[in-house]
Amino acid sequence: MGDVTMVTRTGTEAGQKPGPAPGSSPRPAPGPPHRRRPELAAFLRSRRARVTPGDVGMPPGLRRRTPGLRREEVAQLSGVGVTWYTWLEQGRPINASAQVLDAVARTLRLDPPEREHLYHLAEVPYAHVPEALVQSVGPEIQGIIDALAPRPAVVYNSRYDILATNSVYHDLFITPVDACVPGPNNALWRLFTVREQDCPLLFRDKELPVMVATLRASYGLHAGEPAWEDFIRRLSQASPLFRRLWETGDVAEPGRRVKVFRHEAVGELRMTSMSLSINGMPECRIVVYTPEDEETERRTAMLRNGATKNPAP
Numbered sequence: 001m002g003d004v005t006m007v008t009r010t011g012t013e014a015g016q017k018p019g020p021a022p023g024s025s026p027r028p029a030p031g032p033p034h035r036r037r038p039e040l041a042a043f044l045r046s047r048r049a050r051v052t053p054g055d056v057g058m059p060p061g062l063r064r065r066t067p068g069l070r071r072e073e074v075a076q077l078s079g080v081g082v083t084w085y086t087w088l089e090q091g092r093p094i095n096a097s098a099q100v101l102d103a104v105a106r107t108l109r110l111d112p113p114e115r116e117h118l119y120h121l122a123e124v125p126y127a128h129v130p131e132a133l134v135q136s137v138g139p140e141i142q143g144i145i146d147a148l149a150p151r152p153a154v155v156y157n158s159r160y161d162i163l164a165t166n167s168v169y170h171d172l173f174i175t176p177v178d179a180c181v182p183g184p185n186n187a188l189w190r191l192f193t194v195r196e197q198d199c200p201l202l203f204r205d206k207e208l209p210v211m212v213a214t215l216r217a218s219y220g221l222h223a224g225e226p227a228w229e230d231f232i233r234r235l236s237q238a239s240p241l242f243r244r245l246w247e248t249g250d251v252a253e254p255g256r257r258v259k260v261f262r263h264e265a266v267g268e269l270r271m272t273s274m275s276l277s278i279n280g281m282p283e284c285r286i287v288v289y290t291p292e293d294e295e296t297e298r299r300t301a302m303l304r305n306g307a308t309k310n311p312a313p
Helices: 030-049 071-078 082-089 098-107 113-123 141-148 167-173 186-192 203-220 225-236 239-247 294-301
Strands: 154-155 162-165 257-263 267-277 284-291
Touching: 030 082, 030 113, 071 098, 071 162, 082 167, 098 113, 113 257, 141 154, 141 162, 154 167, 167 257, 186 203, 186 225, 186 239, 203 239, 203 257, 225 239, 267 294, 284 294
Parallel strands: none
Antiparallel strands: 154 162, 154 284, 257 267, 267 284
């Protein structure tokens, strides 16, 4: 079914006299980093100008000529020295840690893309903040996967929850409810708890380890979250095979693969799976299955009208 650094805090951040990193030259380096500093300065000034004192619970004060917050106000609210923040906004070659950039980002009310942009301009490794997994799709995405018929298509989140399918995917891959251990609408759950004779995926010994390794790559962003820990625990209890594969610790990324499926009406189908990311839906992807050969193309075309299907709930 599925396809499948740390920066230390420096003394300058606490208000001490700022300066270049030890052993480095105060002269900007040539190339892209040289351009990032002026961009950083302009970006911080523009973000500061749009935040009013009222936005952060401060009185407007008298004779305010600066649009938005003053530099000293940003420094105070972020817990850094005024001189250090001034030099940062001037694009000088000073050190900045992730913790301090996060504080500045909160003060300037940056959204996630702006926060990531700030990190890149400051030349600090950026780590995405995990978000709650999407659990539904809108009519636009459903329309896209419906239009892909007779190609099977599905929308997964990073836990392999099945968010949407087109009719061909449903006819090919959705197994009977009574063939699986009761559980979530999840591709891994269905594959690992289904009776082997009812499983549409062939060569499980090769394909299932890849899917579990892909799940573990996503799990790294969500380790400790109750929903993820509960899912891993329940599937480990329901499937000894999943538990063994999970304990290997293998990691993989989604990507193009050739899979073989069986369909009781049309026979074996060799399909290439391709993952496509979806803007605005983090950790979600459309997976499209394309026939790998002419015979599979012919057999898949027979499924267009849903006249032949695997048993489905």
